[in-house]
Amino acid sequence: MSDLTINAPREKDVARAGKFVFWAGIALLVLWVLVPIWFLFVNALSSPAEVTSFPKRFWPSFDLASLQFFWNFQGVTAALWNSVKVAALTMILSIGMGAPAGYALSRFDFPGKEFFRVLVIMTRAFPLPLLALPLAVMFIRTGLDDTILGLALVHTMLALPFAVLITFSLFSGIPVELEEAAWTLGCNRLQAVIKVVLPLALPGIMASAVFAFVISWNEVFAAAVLTIENRTLTAFLLQSLNVSPLPLKFAGGAALVMPALIFIFAVRKYLFAMWGIANR
């Protein structure tokens, strides 16, 4: 213990230096995340002439010409609307099928339960966007090609494993005793779920629904493969990349990023809880 006291002043310096490095590190990491997004918004909020000029200013001129140009560009509003429709449908489908499965996994012990769980986890070990290739053929046969529903089905495949695992963890966190109390008070199983479990699980379910929305909103490969006329915003931007002028690209990029920022903010409380349980 004695050498500890001798070294005390030096350790104080070390601690101070350590603290400085710690906070400098945090500042650097924050800048690393935020500055690139800042640059995109500077471009999106400047006039097209400023976007292509050199050297650039690091502050937007709040000129809406770029965004206007983007908004009025042939096919943009339709693509935006398609993106919203596909994402909303994905959200409904993945929660609609995922939540019952999550509930079953959390409340019942039955043969085949572990098999189903492993199956769902296993799907994540496959590059799911590739599914779009064979499905393109299948969809042409069934008339689902180039439709909102067809693409939403593929996006649901991407979002469903998450929906199952997240709702599983949500329902596991709600004590069975509450449901049992409702049964003794005369509720049947379904009523107990609707009146007791759902209100408690609702915020979490909303969060995983938002997560499904974001997965679909951001997906590029399947959207580009499966849609021709009814392109989503990502597919539209990707396929016009080599012909569209820079202001259009950056305004489009900003339009893609903006909703995602809001959504992640809305579900930030659940992000970590979601992944904690999905690990096991």
Added chain:
Amino acid sequence: MPRALPYLLLLPASLFLLVFFFYPFGLVVVESLTRGGEWTTENFTRMTAHWKFSQAFWNTVWLAAIVVPVQLIMALTMASVVQKLKTGRSGLLYIFAIPLGISDLAAGLIWLAIFEQSGFLNSILHGLGVIDRPQLFLGYQSLWVIFLAVCLAEIWRATAIMMVIIVAGMGLIPKEYNEAAEVFGASRWQRFTKVTLPLLRPSLQTALILRILMAFEVFAVVVALGGTTLPVLMGETFQWQFQLQDRGIAAAYAMVILGLSVAFSLVVLRLLHVPKGARI
């Protein structure tokens, strides 16, 4: 009826997995191994004979080999920093998690704003007096710059998902372990390598598998930054499916990506194996 209930609840999700996961994957396998209705390996020989194949393959593998370790270290750093913080934790977590909601296409566009000829990197270099004329960074003469830009964009975009999984995993480790190690005189670094990291193995598994898969699927970032100048596996799949209208070879590419994904998932599972009794 009560015994059938869990199966009924699982039915929609299971049917969906069957139709949109197992069936299409079967189709891809068949498609890659047939040509004109006959069983053959011609798709694979044609694919490998094409001059772009080995480039695309090695670009993808090198990209993953560089990006994933860097991200692992960054994600662990971010997670440890956040763990130590007392105030401002949730704010910092939100900032670190922002790229999670940003699509790969948008990330590509964000880094395009930095690397394009009238972009911010040129402006900064010009402001510092390093260059007097804007440089062309993303031309085909300087493939390595495109490669570097893709690496940066990928690191920027997809570190968040690893960070979130690792933070969630760290939250599951009981504090007592670290406190015990501290009592026995372990330094901060020792505690990290001897206590936290081994207990984090399940989370590291999930994070690495998910991330390595995403690395092999890299597509929109590359297209946004380099068009088709820098071939990658997913980009070639898209080209064969769309521009060259040869589904057999596209399917062969899909099999290569699938093979890589499964192989590396198995390696990660093996390396970070946690014996049943050693879980927390």
